Amino acid sequence: EIVMTQSPATLSVSPGERATLSCRASQSVSSNLAWYQQKPGQAPRLLIYGASSRATGIPARFSGSGSGTEFTLTISSLQSEDFAIYYCQQYNEWKTFGQGTKLEIK
Amino acid sequence: QVQLVGSGGGVVQPGRSLRLSCAASGFTLTNYGMYWVRQAPGKGLEWVATIAYDADYKDYADFVKGRFTISRDKFRNTLYLQMNDLRAEDTAVYYCAREWGSGSYFDYWGQGSLVTVSS
Numbered sequence: 001e002i003v004m005t006q007s008p009a010t011l012s013v014s015p016g017e018r019a020t021l022s023c024r025a026s027q028s029v030s031s032n033l034a035w036y037q038q039k040p041g042q043a044p045r046l047l048i049y050g051a052s053s054r055a056t057g058i059p060a061r062f063s064g065s066g067s068g069t070e071f072t073l074t075i076s077s078l079q080s081e082d083f084a085i086y087y088c089q090q091y092n093e094w095k096t097f098g099q100g101t102k103l104e105i106k
Numbered sequence: 107q108v109q110l111v112g113s114g115g116g117v118v119q120p121g122r123s124l125r126l127s128c129a130a131s132g133f134t135l136t137n138y139g140m141y142w143v144r145q146a147p148g149k150g151l152e153w154v155a156t157i158a159y160d161a162d163y164k165d166y167a168d169f170v171k172g173r174f175t176i177s178r179d180k181f182r183n184t185l186y187l188q189m190n191d192l193r194a195e196d197t198a199v200y201y202c203a204r205e206w207g208s209g210s211y212f213d214y215w216g217q218g219s220l221v222t223v224s225s
Contacts, residue, residue: 034212043201043217044212044215049210049211095141095153
């Protein structure tokens with residue numbers, strides 16, 4: 001099973017600043033990597049697929065990069081609605097999720 | 107537009123059964139692989155079961171194998187998860203999710219159904 005490791009577990013950032021979240025795979029997943037956002041009491045929402053493609057309706061301040069085993073989700077200028085938990089998921093070999101990064105207001 | 111509406115959650119005693127439903131609209135279930143993913147309180151996301159678009163292939167996580175059954179009704183366009191012999195560790199929010207393409211990511215999720223297993 002491919003293990004996905006996200007860092008940091010919690011990230012404190014001020015509104016308007018940039019946030020950088022990391023995701024590492026235990027073996028190469030090529031570009032078969034998705035990012036999801038989850039707010040309290042809600043289902044996850046697809047943000048990024050194919051490591052760098054934004055899903056429909058996702059603002060341009062969200063961007064994804066990386067391939068192989070190292071991936072990054074960047075939120076360029078944090079808005080109040082962006083504070084949430086973010087999960088990465090690989091779908092190269094079955095599907096496994098990272099444990100999540102909680103993005104909180106500093 | 108695409109919608110997945112989950113129902114059937116509740117409080118159940120250990121060893122009992124429960125069936126979750128996920129009603130789909132805006133698309134046809136038989137054209138997509140569908141999944142159940144769960145999230146224990148305060149924890150991350152965990153795959154539970156999958157059914158391929160043609161229903162010929164079904165698979166389960168080891169921790170539910172032999173106890174849970176995934177199925178669908180093409181006429182009702184509804185996905186199901188029959189959960190038997192429930193355990194306290196099955197307590198979680200259960201989400202249904204649509205797989206965009208075979209071996210791909212989840213593009214739509216249901217709102218989740220809370221299952222609490224407690225005596």
